[in-house]
Amino acid sequence: MAEVTGLVVRRGGRTVLAGLDARLGHGVTGLLGPSGSGKTTLMRALVGSQVVSSGSVSVLGHPAGSPAVRGRVGYATQAAGVYDDLTVAQNLAFFARVLRAGAAEVDRVLEVVDLHEQRGQVVARLSGGQRGRVGLALALLGRPELLVLDEPTVGLDPVLRARLWTRFHELAEAGAAVLVSSHVMDEAERCDRLLLVREGRLVADGTPAGLRERTGAGTIEEAFVALVHQEQP
């Protein structure tokens, strides 16, 4: 679904991604790493909104961000990226029109993120978690083949968080590749596959069980620490 080769991103003299290689397949892939490790930058490179110093990023068989993939990649940012002065329904209606998706599609995505009852409310009046879910709903419009979700579960209550993870797996079963970033390691177990990043490099790539086995660690958090130590003793 996506392939990143030798990706280097520098910002203001600082190297954010230092020659990162990664492949993204079907299913739900977790992108895990501490904050500042380059997760958001990698995601922006995948959707094609990041200036890249060198390396290549291909998505659905085309260069990331090229006209052929616009509209086929859904992106939810940490900042939500919604119009606070419009209602939930107006936000969705606008992006649906841009994407040529119908009114039924708006209802569908509202159902997925559980915001049906809030559809008539102005976004500025919603809670932070609800606002984030509006951004998530926008990313789901038009059934994109690749979903790039930047920390979509931050600040949500555990019940809702569990429900969203179930939704991500449903979307993946329906054929989409789902990439979810998180700095919370306990979310790792919910993913089919994990990409662990630290300081702009890929530390490890594998299934949660595989990574624990490889390191002999009990949790992904311990596995992460073990992998970092292996790399730089």
Next chain:
Amino acid sequence: MSARVTAAVAVRVLTQLRHDHRTMAMLLLLPALLVSLLWWMFEDVDTGAFDRVGPALLAIFPFTVMFLVTSVTTLRERTSGTLERLLVLPTARLDLLGGYAAAFGLVAVVQSLVTVLVSTTLLGLEITGPVAMLVLVAVVDGLLGTALGLFVSAFARSEFQAVQFMPAVVIPQLLLCGLFVPRDALPPVLETVSDVLPLSYAVDAMLTLSTSTGTGEVWRDLAVVAGFVAGALVLGAATLRRRTA
């Protein structure tokens, strides 16, 4: 280019304005109130002064107001992440700019109609040329404000900075447009500067309309302003980057 996206953006911008009653009221009524204030100021002193200054103000208001509103609105679009979201979708940058221009152009039409009607009926502003033409000049002038606001918003990081561009971009044009000193009486260097500033042509067009029925010169001035609008929109499009650092 896609008419669908342009229309969607225009409808969205107008819906945002509709939610903001205070801004809407200020956009539509403030220029008329300020022109009325000017009329009142001169009423007992020099009744001819209002006829001389009034037309220039009809050019200055839509320009200033649209510049401010557009630069803040587009800055918000840049900082809230909605622009990034839009640019990774199948949208052309000119679709977005066209949508903004259409929405604010429509607001400029209503604003100018209110201001021109209040000036010519209630306040008795003497206009020799066709009033419809006066409205047209005001609208193109509002579009000029929109286009420059779009362009300038690329250089502001915060709303504070965006608002500071008003004195930087608008006030020099206001000083040199012929309102305070006739343009041909300015020192030669300033006259040349005045010749390359778009607001000068809008004010010239308004002044011509207020004193003569001939519209040839007005069309020429209008074409110059329209040229600036097109140029600023192209520059504005260049500042909408799909990829950012």
